[in-house]
Amino acid sequence: MDINARRTRAFVTLWTILVLVAIYLPIVCGALASLSKGRYFGFPVREYSMEWWGKTVDSIEIGMLTRTSFAVAITVTLLSVVIAFFGALAFARYDWKGRRLFQKIVLLPIFFPQPVLGLALLLWFSALGIQTSWLTAVFAHLVWIVPVVTLVISIQVYGFDPTLEEAAYDLGCSRWQVFREVTLPLLWPGVWSGMLFAFLLSWGNFPLSLYTAGADSTIPKWLYAKMVAGYTPMVPALGTMSTLGAALALGLGGIVLYLYRRRQAQ
Amino acid sequence: MSIDVKKPKPILQLVGVRKTFGDFVAVDRIDLDVRQGEFLTIVGPSGSGKTTLLRMLAGMDVPSEGNITLHGELINDVPPNKRPTCLVFQSLALFPHKTVGDNIEFPLKVRGVDKETRKARALELMRVVRLPADYHGKNVMKCSGGERQRVALARALAYDPEVLFFDEPLSAIDYKLKKILEKELKDLHRETGKTFIYITHSLEEAMVMSDRIGVMRAGKIVQVGTPEEIYATPADRFVSEFVGEVNVIEVAKSAAGTWQGVDLPGTYTIRPPKDEDAARAFVVVRPEFMRLLDEGETADNCLEGTVYNEYSLGSRLQYQVHVGAKVMLVEVPRGRLANAARDARVRLGFDARDAIVVGS
Numbered sequence: 125m126d127i128n129a130r131r132t133r134a135f136v137t138l139w140t141i142l143v144l145v146a147i148y149l150p151i152v153c154g155a156l157a158s159l160s161k162g163r164y165f166g167f168p169v170r171e172y173s174m175e176w177w178g179k180t181v182d183s184i185e186i187g188m189l190t191r192t193s194f195a196v197a198i199t200v201t202l203l204s205v206v207i208a209f210f211g212a213l214a215f216a217r218y219d220w221k222g223r224r225l226f227q228k229i230v231l232l233p234i235f236f237p238q239p240v241l242g243l244a245l246l247l248w249f250s251a252l253g254i255q256t257s258w259l260t261a262v263f264a265h266l267v268w269i270v271p272v273v274t275l276v277i278s279i280q281v282y283g284f285d286p287t288l289e290e291a292a293y294d295l296g297c298s299r300w301q302v303f304r305e306v307t308l309p310l311l312w313p314g315v316w317s318g319m320l321f322a323f324l325l326s327w328g329n330f331p332l333s334l335y336t337a338g339a340d341s342t343i344p345k346w347l348y349a350k351m352v353a354g355y356t357p358m359v360p361a362l363g364t365m366s367t368l369g370a371a372l373a374l375g376l377g378g379i380v381l382y383l384y385r386r387r388q389a390q
Numbered sequence: 391m392s393i394d395v396k397k398p399k400p401i402l403q404l405v406g407v408r409k410t411f412g413d414f415v416a417v418d419r420i421d422l423d424v425r426q427g428e429f430l431t432i433v434g435p436s437g438s439g440k441t442t443l444l445r446m447l448a449g450m451d452v453p454s455e456g457n458i459t460l461h462g463e464l465i466n467d468v469p470p471n472k473r474p475t476c477l478v479f480q481s482l483a484l485f486p487h488k489t490v491g492d493n494i495e496f497p498l499k500v501r502g503v504d505k506e507t508r509k510a511r512a513l514e515l516m517r518v519v520r521l522p523a524d525y526h527g528k529n530v531m532k533c534s535g536g537e538r539q540r541v542a543l544a545r546a547l548a549y550d551p552e553v554l555f556f557d558e559p560l561s562a563i564d565y566k567l568k569k570i571l572e573k574e575l576k577d578l579h580r581e582t583g584k585t586f587i588y589i590t591h592s593l594e595e596a597m598v599m600s601d602r603i604g605v606m607r608a609g610k611i612v613q614v615g616t617p618e619e620i621y622a623t624p625a626d627r628f629v630s631e632f633v634g635e636v637n638v639i640e641v642a643k644s645a646a647g648t649w650q651g652v653d654l655p656g657t658y659t660i661r662p663p664k665d666e667d668a669a670r671a672f673v674v675v676r677p678e679f680m681r682l683l684d685e686g687e688t689a690d691n692c693l694e695g696t697v698y699n700e701y702s703l704g705s706r707l708q709y710q711v712h713v714g715a716k717v718m719l720v721e722v723p724r725g726r727l728a729n730a731a732r733d734a735r736v737r738l739g740f741d742a743r744d745a746i747v748v749g750s
């Protein structure tokens with residue numbers, strides 16, 4: 125290996141490490157802060173303890189807002205995946221008049237600044253006399269997440285050969301059998317990825333929940349509120365738990381997808 | 391033993407079938423009778439409308455005009471899943487998420503046939519299409535091109551259709567394997583006794599397999615006949631050129647009333663075309679019927695030219711001979727001595743019985 129190639133490789137390694145540190149070190153610091161015995165947010169940690177983790181798990185308030193976050197994320201996941209699935213078929217499978225316009229319009233909400241989107245929705249809710257709660261937050265999340273999930277599933281749809289549906293139909297399937305036997309199983313990895321995206325984006329969403337969840341609090345909303353006033357080490361503790369929860373969901377999702385692909389490849 | 395010469399009755403009948411997409415006419419008023427149990431190939435260049443025709447027969451497209459009947463019953467609007475027909479796609483359309491066995495059993499599963507019966511039938515069909523039994527649990531995407539063909543065929547047969555359609559399934563297969571599969575398909579046609587309708591752009595492929603061939607051009611069927619008829623008596627210049635490399639000589643009636651080659655001086659004894667009033671016609675001569683004449687040898691029609699190049703076609707040798715501004719092709723069996731070096735002056739000849747005269 126000549127000196128140039130070695131230099132390039134050293135640079136690439138160094139760069140990768142720098143990026144990883146920049147991304148993951150803050151999360152690690154948050155986790156470490158949550159393990160501090162002290163009452164105040166500080167770094168480095170003087171004395172470690174699991175005390176605040178225990179208090180967080182026992183807290184009734186945190187239990188409630190975790191349930192709310194879960195309810196929002198699960199509802200958003202289920203609704204967005206159904207809407208986005210058919211949206212993705214319209215997006216990538218069928219050729220119809222106005223498809224190009226649809227493709228542009230449907231993706232636009234991804235690029236809206238979320239606080240503006242949240243505010244706009246809040247204005248509409250109050251104009252229509254709708255009481256804001258976790259249900260209105262679900263709606264707000266959907267506005268932003270459905271386009272993302274549509275895009276994720278569309279990628280799978282683009283790789284789908286429509287003749288397979290025709291072949292199944294020709295071999296005696298009803299429309300429903302075509303869907304169940306061919307369309308859905310082949311698009312399933314995309315649907316699953318879309319579900320993961322939906323869950324994680326909703327689980328971690330702050331700006332939309334802040335404006336549209338009303339009196340109901342979600343985990344990101346509570347973290348923010350406690351940082352502004354009434355800090356306790358439960359903030360980094362819950363933040364870390366929330367991150368771990370998301371990582372767990374992602375890991376499980378990845379494993380399911382891996383097993384599914386491997387079973388197919390047999 | 392007497393031979394039954396009764397004409398087989400048509401299973402599929404097309405009357406004035408037309409298909410338009412906007413202003414574009416893909417299939418233009420086709421009349422065609424498909425006989426029970428025959429192997430019919432529709433051949434034509436790309437864009438001639440053959441795939442559209444097949445899709446209408448399979449029920450995936452509905453004719454804009456005309457009628458398609460199966461056993462005398464109108465089936466224009468009957469969807470593909472309600473027709474006793476099955477299409478083998480160009481891409482084969484095997485289900486990538488299913489094993490070889492599950493692919494073949496698919497039409498049976500859809501019909502609610504129980505697992506054991508399904509598997510028994512699949513194994514039986516795998517024998518028919520010459521797939522090893524241990525392929526039953528194999529991932530279909532891990533099969534080779536030829537194996538996939540067989541899976542697609544077995545799956546279509548599992549549907550137990552009366553008519554099988556093929557949309558150029560051999561087009562992506564290498565030459566050697568294609569030759570094998572062509573023959574196997576013809577054998578399978580014999581074994582199953584079903585009606586096969588095959589489309590391809592390769593007349594060579596059609597010649598090997600078909601009982602009858604229909605040649606399509608610009609949405610119309612130009613000629614229907616046995617491979618021999620298509621080869622020996624093409625309806626027009628298009629069909630003759632489609633069959634392979636041919637020499638086309640334009641001829642015109644001279645003032646003296648004899649027929650002479652246009653821009654091709656020589657001695658001609660061309661019989662006039664059927665249309666007595668015609669002043670022009672085309673004479674089609676296949677390269678194997680164009681001879682290099684020895685000294686003193688004569689033929690009904692003689693031309694003189696210069697050898698430009700020689701090509702080896704395996705069992706034959708082909709010569710490109712320039713006659714005036716025109717190019718003639720001559721083929722001789724390998725091993726026969728032909729005194730035709732490059733730039734040599736040669737005399738070409740063909741007999742009247744080997745010349746096909748077409749009006750257009």
